[in-house]
Each structure stands twice: as C-alpha cells, then as structure tokens.
Amino acid sequence: MTATAAPAACLRPPLPPGRPMRELFGETLAELAIEDPRIVVLDGDVGSSTRADIFEKAHPTRYLQMGIAEQNMLGVAAGMSTLGLVPFISTFVAFSVVRPLDQVRVLIAQPRSNVKITPSYAGLFTGQTGMSHIIVDDLSIMRSLPNMVCVAPADHVEAALVLRWAAGYDGPCYVRLGRDATAQLFDERHRFEFGRAVTLRSGHDVSLVSTGAQTPRTLEAAELLAASGIDAGVLHVATVKPLDVGALVEVATRTDHVITVEEHTILGGLGGAVAEALSEHRPTRVDRIGLRDVDVESGANADLLDIYGLSAQRVAEQVRALVHQR
Amino acid sequence: MTATAAPAACLRPPLPPGRPMRELFGETLAELAIEDPRIVVLDGDVGSSTRADIFEKAHPTRYLQMGIAEQNMLGVAAGMSTLGLVPFISTFVAFSVVRPLDQVRVLIAQPRSNVKITPSYAGLFTGQTGMSHIIVDDLSIMRSLPNMVCVAPADHVEAALVLRWAAGYDGPCYVRLGRDATAQLFDERHRFEFGRAVTLRSGHDVSLVSTGAQTPRTLEAAELLAASGIDAGVLHVATVKPLDVGALVEVATRTDHVITVEEHTILGGLGGAVAEALSEHRPTRVDRIGLRDVDVESGANADLLDIYGLSAQRVAEQVRALVHQR
Amino acid sequence: MSGSIAAVGPPPAVDVAALREVARRIRVEVIRSVNHARAGHIGGPLSAAEILAVLYFQVLRIRPDEPAWPDRDRFILSKGHSAIGLYAAMALRGYFPVEELLTFDAAHSRLQGHPDMTRLPGLDMSTGSLGMGISAAMGIALAARLTGRDIRSYVLLGDGECQEGQVWEAAMAAPRYHLDNLIAIVDHNRLQQYGWPGDGPDGRVPPQMPGELAAKWRAFGWRVLEVDGHDVAALVAVLEEAGRGDGRPTVVIAATTKGKGVSFMEGHYYWHTRAIKPDEYASAMAELGEPLPVAEGAPEGTAR
Amino acid sequence: MSGSIAAVGPPPAVDVAALREVARRIRVEVIRSVNHARAGHIGGPLSAAEILAVLYFQVLRIRPDEPAWPDRDRFILSKGHSAIGLYAAMALRGYFPVEELLTFDAAHSRLQGHPDMTRLPGLDMSTGSLGMGISAAMGIALAARLTGRDIRSYVLLGDGECQEGQVWEAAMAAPRYHLDNLIAIVDHNRLQQYGWPGDGPDGRVPPQMPGELAAKWRAFGWRVLEVDGHDVAALVAVLEEAGRGDGRPTVVIAATTKGKGVSFMEGHYYWHTRAIKPDEYASAMAELGEPLPVAEGAPEGTAR
Numbered sequence A, B: 001m002t003a004t005a006a007p008a009a010c011l012r013p014p015l016p017p018g019r020p021m022r023e024l025f026g027e028t029l030a031e032l033a034i035e036d037p038r039i040v041v042l043d044g045d046v047g048s049s050t051r052a053d054i055f056e057k058a059h060p061t062r063y064l065q066m067g068i069a070e071q072n073m074l075g076v077a078a079g080m081s082t083l084g085l086v087p088f089i090s091t092f093v094a095f096s097v098v099r100p101l102d103q104v105r106v107l108i109a110q111p112r113s114n115v116k117i118t119p120s121y122a123g124l125f126t127g128q129t130g131m132s133h134i135i136v137d138d139l140s141i142m143r144s145l146p147n148m149v150c151v152a153p154a155d156h157v158e159a160a161l162v163l164r165w166a167a168g169y170d171g172p173c174y175v176r177l178g179r180d181a182t183a184q185l186f187d188e189r190h191r192f193e194f195g196r197a198v199t200l201r202s203g204h205d206v207s208l209v210s211t212g213a214q215t216p217r218t219l220e221a222a223e224l225l226a227a228s229g230i231d232a233g234v235l236h237v238a239t240v241k242p243l244d245v246g247a248l249v250e251v252a253t254r255t256d257h258v259i260t261v262e263e264h265t266i267l268g269g270l271g272g273a274v275a276e277a278l279s280e281h282r283p284t285r286v287d288r289i290g291l292r293d294v295d296v297e298s299g300a301n302a303d304l305l306d307i308y309g310l311s312a313q314r315v316a317e318q319v320r321a322l323v324h325q326r
Numbered sequence C, D: 001m002s003g004s005i006a007a008v009g010p011p012p013a014v015d016v017a018a019l020r021e022v023a024r025r026i027r028v029e030v031i032r033s034v035n036h037a038r039a040g041h042i043g044g045p046l047s048a049a050e051i052l053a054v055l056y057f058q059v060l061r062i063r064p065d066e067p068a069w070p071d072r073d074r075f076i077l078s079k080g081h082s083a084i085g086l087y088a089a090m091a092l093r094g095y096f097p098v099e100e101l102l103t104f105d106a107a108h109s110r111l112q113g114h115p116d117m118t119r120l121p122g123l124d125m126s127t128g129s130l131g132m133g134i135s136a137a138m139g140i141a142l143a144a145r146l147t148g149r150d151i152r153s154y155v156l157l158g159d160g161e162c163q164e165g166q167v168w169e170a171a172m173a174a175p176r177y178h179l180d181n182l183i184a185i186v187d188h189n190r191l192q193q194y195g196w197p198g199d200g201p202d203g204r205v206p207p208q209m210p211g212e213l214a215a216k217w218r219a220f221g222w223r224v225l226e227v228d229g230h231d232v233a234a235l236v237a238v239l240e241e242a243g244r245g246d247g248r249p250t251v252v253i254a255a256t257t258k259g260k261g262v263s264f265m266e267g268h269y270y271w272h273t274r275a276i277k278p279d280e281y282a283s284a285m286a287e288l289g290e291p292l293p294v295a296e297g298a299p300e301g302t303a304r
C-alpha cells in the first residue's frame, strides 16, 4: 500500500471545531447495533464519561455494567466473543490498556478474541485529572502485542468511520478515542481505509508523519511553516499497526527528512514504528516530536499542549529548528 | 558515553556453560542483605521457581510471601519503600511487568519508588509453559514508562553484578533475569557499568547489537560468520534504557550496517530503541532479528531457539543473508 | 475566609463543634476550588468531609510543619478522585496556605487532579487509579512492623472502589501478617460514578447493599467497625477504637451520603463530577453558610 | 493402554466404577506424559482427576466428535497449569488419540504447557495466567443468557488461585446478572505452589483454612456447595444439583488432596511441579495400577 500522492479530501486550516470523539462512540454504536445484533457494550462504571450512556439509552439490554473491575470486564468480553457476540469496551485508555493488560494479552490478543478495545480519554485531554489518568504509551504497549491492530482516528468524523470498520473487522483491535472536541479535519467525503496512511499535504522540505488527534494540529503547523518558507508534507497514519510502510518510504524518499508528531511518548509509539520501518527499508533522518519520556500533569488542554510542545505553534517551532539544524 | 573500542574482557567461543541467573538472584540478595538491612524480598508464590527460597533460608523474616496476587504485591512494595526499605520482587516477567502494569506505573514509576522489579523467566525459556508465560515485549513496555530504567544481563556473572548495582541505585528499576542456564560470557574481571554498552568483538562488515541472554549466542554467531568470511562486531547492550547512544553511533559509523539481535519482539524493544536513536543521530540501515510479532509456544529450549531463529546457527544464517542482500 | 481553624490547630481534647466546623470548611473549599478550576470531583469529597476532618484534626499523629516527620502516622487516599477534599483538610490543618487551593487542577500546581506525592509534601502515596491505595497502606503497615516503628497506616476507600480485585488481594493478604496497625475506612456513600441500572434514585442502584460490605470484609478476616460517617463524635470514637489493635487489620465502614451538605447534590450520581452552574454555585455556598459576595460568583459564572 | 473407556463413551446412567476408572486413567496419563515431557505440573492435575472425570464423562453436554457444537456446555480450566489433566480427560473421552498425550509440552504440539484454544479443538478458552478463567466463564454464561441459549458454563479454579483479585471481581459481578448457569468449582487441595511459611506439612501452610473459602463466596452472594472432591458419586450429585439454578451463580468447593493417588506425592507442595526420577516414576505407575514393563521406565530414566 502506498500513500495517495494527491492530497486526500480533508479540510484546510483554519479548521472548524470538531465534536468530542467519545460522543461518536455512543452514537455510532447505538446506530450499528440496530443492524448488528452481535454488538454489546461493556462499561467499567464510566458510561457517563465515555458516552456509553447514549448506547445504553438506545439498547438498554445490550449495555452491560461491569463495575470498577477492569480485569474481569476484559475477561467477560473474551468469553462473550466465543458465543459470537461483539463486545465493545467502554472505559479510559488507562483502564482498558494498562490495568487489564494481562487479560488483553492472554484472553484477547493471543486467542484472537473478537473484542473491540475502544477507550476514550486518550492522550493528554483527560479533564484535568493528571498523571494517573494520562496514558501516553498505549501505542507502544498495544503495538508490541501479536494479533493486535492499532488505529488512532484524527477527528470525530474519522472516529465514526473507524468504529464502523471495527465492528466488521474479525479479531481484536485497539481504537484510541479522545475525550474532548478538537478541530475537525475530515468532511463526509472521507473514507477510512484500514492499514492505509493518507497524504494530507505534500511538501518537499520535510515530511511530517502524524497520528490521532494530533494530526489536525500537525496540519495547522504545516501551514504556519509554509508562511515561514518551509514546505512540509503531512502524512496521517491512522493505522499505527499494521504500518503503511510503502507510504512512509515514499515520503522519506521525497524529502529525506521525516519528523513524527504524536500526542504520545516518543519511545516506541508512532515515532518508534516509523524509525524501525525506515531504518530497515530506507534509512532516513527521523526526528520524533512528542512526550519526551517525562511525567505529565493536570492542567487545561491548551496549557498541556503548550507545555509538552504539541500545539500547532510549538510543533512548527520545533520543526523549524530541526530543519535549520541540518 | 561511548563503547570501549578495545573489546571488553569476555570469554571467547566456545563458551562454557553458565549457571541459571535465577540462582544468582537468590544467592546475591542473600549476601547483600547481610550488609544492607533495607533489603526485603516479596514473593508471588513462586519462590521455589525464582529461587527466592535461597534468600528465605538466609533471612526468613525478610522474605515476605504475598501469595498469588501480583497487583497487591507491587503496591505493598511501593508502600514499604516509603519507609526506607528496598523491596525486590520475586515472580516471573509475565506477573511483574504485565499483570500489575498499572501498579508499576502509578505506584512505582510515577512516584519513583525505590522498588526493584527483578523477575526471572524472561524470554523464551520458561520451562515449557507456553504462550501464557512467555513475555517477549517486556522491554517495549518498561522502556516506555518515564522514570523506569531497564537492564538485561547477559549471563549469571553479569546478573549478580546488576543485582548489586540495583540494590544501590536509588529509584525504580527493571532487571530481566533468565530461568535456565545459558552460556557463560563474562569472567570475574567483568565490571557492570550502568548505561554503558560494551564491545565484545569489533568487526568491519556489520555490527551486531545484542542484549540479555541472547548476547552469548550472538557472539557465537559472530564466530560462525568469521568462518564464512564476514567480520561482524558485537556490541552488548545490557542497559536498554537509558541507551548508550554514543556507542551505537560509533558502531554504526564503523560498519554502516547494524543488526539488532534480541530474545524479544522486534517491535519496540532493543531493535526499536536502536532504530530510534540512529534515525535521529546517524541514519543507518538497521535490521532487527528477534520475534517477528508472532505467537509463541511451549517446547524444549533448543527447539524454541531454532523455531524463532535465535540460536547462534540461525542468527548467523540470517545475518549472512542480510549482509549479502546489500 | 478566616483561617482561624488552620491557625489554632488540633484541639487538645475532642471538640465536636470545632470538628464539625472543619468539615463545613472542607466542603466550602471543595465547592470553591472545583468551581474555580471548572473541573474536579464533587460528590466523593463532600461525603468524606467529616472523615477527613476527624483524621487530620484528631486522629492522625502528624506534624504539618514537618510533613516528612519519619514517625508520623500515614494516610493514603485510595479514592484519589476525592483529592480536593484531602487538599482542603491539609490546607486547613496548616500544610499549605488555604489560598493555594485555588490552584487545584491547574498546570504546575502542587494540587494535581489526583494526589501526586512527588509534588505535594504530606502526601504518603500517589493515587488515582482505584484499588491501589490499600496495597500501599498495607506495605507501610508491614514495613513499620518489620522496622519496629509505632506507625499507624490509614487508608480511605470508596464503596464502588471495593469492586476492584486489588482491594480483595490486599484484604486477603493483610491478615496473614496480623497488621492491626492497618486501618481501612470505606466511604460507604451508596453511589459510584455511574453504576448499575436499577430502581434506585435516578435509575441506578448502589455499589453495595447495606450489610454486604461488612459481610465481605468479615469473611476476609478483618475486624469490622460500622459508624455514621457524618457524626464526628462517633467517628473519633470508632477510629480511636480502631487504633487499639486486636491482632487483625480493621475496616471502618462509614455510612455516608454522596454530595453531603448541598441539598441538590445529595444522593445524585451525576454530581460525582460535574461543572457547577453560577446559580448552583451561589446556592451551594449559601447552604454551606458562606453566602457569596455578589462579586465572587458572577464572573466565574459568566465565564462558563 | 486399552482405549476401552474412550471407546464406550459416557455411560447412560451413573456408573461409579467406570468414573473411578476414568480418574485412575487420567492419573496414569498425567504421570506418563509429564515424565515423558520431563516438564509440567503434577500435584494439581492429580487432585482434579475425579472432578475432570465426572465433568467429561457425566456432567458436560458435549460432543467429542463435534467439539465446536454451538450448544455444548462450556468448560474452562482457570487453573491452566493443570492442562495435562484436562488433556488426559479429553483424550479418554475421545477428543483425540490417547497416544497424542505424549506430545504434551513439545514444540508444535496441540497440547501446550497451558491450554491454547487456538491449537486444540474442544478448549473453550486459553488460560495459564491465574484468575482469568472465571471471568471468561462469566462472559459465556452472560452471553448464553442474552442470546437465549441453554448453555451451562463451568470453570475449575485452584484454592491458591483464589488469591487473585480478578476472581473476586468476577465473584462480585456475576450475581448482578443472576447467572445461575455459571458453575465454579474450586479444587481445594490445600496447597499452592510454594505458599506461606508456617507449621503445616513441609513448613508451609494452606492457601485457605477449612471453611474460609465457603464464607468468602457466600459473602459475595454465591450459592456454595461443598463436596469430597475424590468421591465421584458425590461429585455427580453436587454438580447435578449445581446445574439446577436457583437464581445465583454456584460455587462447588471440592475438598481434595494435592498429588492424590501417588502416596509420596500427596500433600507435598514440592510436587506442584518437579522432574520425576526413574524410580519415582516406576513406583508411581505401580501405585496407579499400571506397573511398567521394565523397558519403559529405564531409558527415560537414564536420559534424566
């Protein structure tokens, strides 16, 4: 698979405000469940946060409260899947990836159980809850599990498309959703293709490779860079695993300089995956923008983006410095 | 830090049989505890496997059985450390890294609790227990946690040195120990330097970068390669985090081709860390030998090394193919 | 806001009126801080106000001016989402200026959304992921035993939190070591965040029915003491009894009301965490005996 | 070894003698296979022999020739380390040739060290990490309810395994859904792998004292049935009773002896898993009524 050379259909900065991905979680599953009787939602007592409550209203008997017991919840999901049901998990990233990781490994990834791990509260935006709730190594962890695939949609439009895809995909998958509204990147013409990266902007000086809710900010950063004379391409990698190696080699070849940008640690996530792939297939200078292996804290969303260097402004600054360095 | 250009003091193939690292766990802690009253061992009901029973015999009141309840065990360790004790964890990698990962994250890594996560049963050798007990992404996981450092000794000699270092190190650390005897690589003159990679063999055609119990086999592979006219260097990276970037850049510069070899997944572990570092500091062709994101199984140790391509013989074959490819 | 209580410190004998006033002040600071931060949990901190007041002003052997005093009793807020309640109690007790409470949840604040011991002196463990605090508290109690120190280890759990298996791992392990210096308190406020659908208030049912929690802890070998969690005199008595070990760890099950102190918040799951509207803020403060100077409520209100 | 039992399949009525013989054959195959593999657990599989015999030859509604039969009862070995006991029962019941048991633990075998459902048809879940099987079994029971299917979900736990918090998470959640099609069995053999030091046999104490487990499950809202886990007639009776739901999930606490059937293995923690010496192998097989042709024991013995 290779990236569409022609930029994909996406909106151009200034991007309009989007909707919270978590609302699309509740709404999309409620819709899908009308057609698909296999779908159930298991909730770890946070349905009012993940908006599983929207699904509950529509399908009360298929909303299953599991309480504050995530290990059991993931195990119950695995068991249900063996009878042909398709459980979607409703909790935060912290409590679906980290707390029950052994259950995800032994009961879901290894037996290839058809369970959908679809938490919200990904990345830095967790409602000012701080370190205990902010997970920025979920992609590093889930990517290292055999049989697990990882998808991080960029906005609420893509989130809905990814959830539809997940319901049809036969096997375990991890879909990383956000709590708060960020910018809208795609319009209704957007199509999600599993395993396929999309070029949002082609550039010749440097290639920015981005995933999840960071992508809209990365595209905005590219616009800022254009203003200061740097022509930066933007490749959106929604599917972090399996990786679209062809698309990466293509942008690496075009610019000879790749910079990954993610609302995630720079150790083992998108940046790690890109460095691995290019080191093997097309050695290239790869710089990684993201959380630099630091502790995180609570704070307003805008403050966090600024502190950790992930606002469009701060990304542009870092890219500028890296490009001039060379 | 940079690698000693002159090969470090290590034995030369054919390497003599070593001792099981887990025995050194019990013996070394029993010794250290005589001098250091802060040391205690917490056991997850596997002391007869991890050889915490050796420590128990020597210091019965400082051996604390925690039962088959790893989440609680890691939490108890964190609490004990706040009163100045230094708890060492006795269980398998599966049950100290994966099962209690949320506790490791919130109670140990984030508060920088002085707890030593020192499991045995790392890698493929778990006594023919199979998939549920074989963890090959522990380095990917632990490396992505802020404040966590990761050390994988090569043999029983280095394991003892690393455990001594760990007792003195102030903060959380992860030490990856093996169950079964593999070859002995180092003699008593060996010194472990935290954060420092050591050159075991300098070569000019390709640089093999290896860690943990795989390193002796990688060195043996280099000898086999020499026989077939390939001059392969071997760099032993015991400290996977923090990484000795200087040493990596040095070997990359010398050979322009790096091949990582690890008894671990090729996603996000040593190979991932090396690809990240070199992509940033010295773009180089990096191939990764290890578990190729596949399910594992039970079997005799020799069979597993052969199946997953990690015996000296199979590593040599793969390196030969990769070198000739270029 | 007068800092009188913070100033005088803990009364020599039990002064019920003073403890009640501390609990009221805790609630006031909780509402004020959460409203200011426009984020944070409400129902849980309010139900725990008397428990925190009694611990910090009567029971715990602590030195606010020497938070790291080695021989202090330890306290862990296992239900870490009630951090603002703990911060309010600590501020009133003199650990830091009451004014600092307004930095709650903000970037660079020592008062993180969930307790972060690396930032705020006086915190005995970082929490926020439920079910963990009790294990750390057990470790403290065990370490105190091993090192021969007279330290009591207190931990506050939620009743919903008791659904976490880790709580029962600790519950099963602690009696093995006869840790009667370990005292768990369950804030039994009969609500969790969202809960099971059913015919309770707002269509949800309690995490545990009356008596169920006590039966479980007893079956796990703990001494169980039950108390009205809003009666400060009763809390002092039961916690002092709990401090007199009988060879078993003790759990105090405190019957409370989630959202206690603000009529329209009491007993409603949706006040677990929620943005406070300007008018709600005004009436909450009024109910708590701190009517707002018109100046205070408005601007924040309009900012919503 | 005559495959007679496998041939005749389950007797129409309860044939106590036949079930006893199945249990004996399970033990024989366990010892033979573990000795052959030079690896694997022993004590746990031996204590569960009658339980597995009664399940696979009397209680479970299954079709060995159609392992994926959608309406079959499900069985999960939560104490996955006793896999060889399960494999022996399945082989004897006709799921695969008894000879295949000698591939246990070997590379490419369908009979992995711990149950791997992706390899062996008839396994209802992969296990090996303790505490998990009961959650999957609950999911099966819940899914059967939601889809209106008459499927019973059985799960076998160890008494040491009951220290895992996940077991109590499932225990607390299952009664919420009135899953009386969920039947947990605890192999209460009074030993775990290593255990707490104390004044029990070999200086270790049991994971749970008599009565303790029953009290805990009762407090969590389960129907508790107790039985002698080596009495096949009693097991049949209690499991049939368990199958008649009363609105609650049921736990059958089966009093057993770890290592049962081989005198020198009974009640010793160190036979949890251990290499069998040639002479031990010979006497074990003799005690189990299958004295070795001199040929068999020796070579493997010398290979040790």
Ligand SMILES: Cc1ncc(C[n+]2csc(CCOP(=O)(O)OP(=O)(O)O)c2C)c(N)n1
Residues within 6 Å of the ligand: A044, A045, A046, A068, A095, A099, C043, C044, C045, C047, C079, C081, C128, C129, C130, C131, C157, C158, C159, C160, C161, C162, C187, C189, C191, C192, C193, C194, C207, C258, C272
């Ligand atoms: C492991 C974990 N799972 C889920 C959450 C999200 N969460 C925060 S508070 C809460 C409800 C807690 O209820 P309870 O323990 O009764 O606390 P209280 O009623 O006192 O607020 C939940 C589910 C969490 N913080 N940690």
Ligand SMILES: Cc1ncc(C[n+]2csc(CCOP(=O)(O)OP(=O)(O)O)c2C)c(N)n1
Residues within 6 Å of the ligand: B044, B045, B046, B068, B095, B099, D043, D044, D045, D047, D079, D081, D128, D129, D130, D131, D157, D158, D159, D160, D161, D162, D187, D189, D191, D192, D193, D194, D207, D258, D272
């Ligand atoms: C989560 C987890 N922790 C530890 C182990 C290692 N382990 C395997 S068996 C065992 C003892 C189990 O004791 P019990 O449940 O009583 O089983 P039985 O006595 O029937 O063999 C332990 C600790 C494991 N498999 N999984």
Ligand SMILES: [Mg+2]
Residues within 6 Å of the ligand: C158, C159, C160, C187, C188, C189, C190, C191, C192, C258
């Ligand atoms: Mg509550």
Ligand SMILES: [Mg+2]
Residues within 6 Å of the ligand: D158, D159, D160, D187, D188, D189, D190, D191, D192, D258
């Ligand atoms: Mg047992």
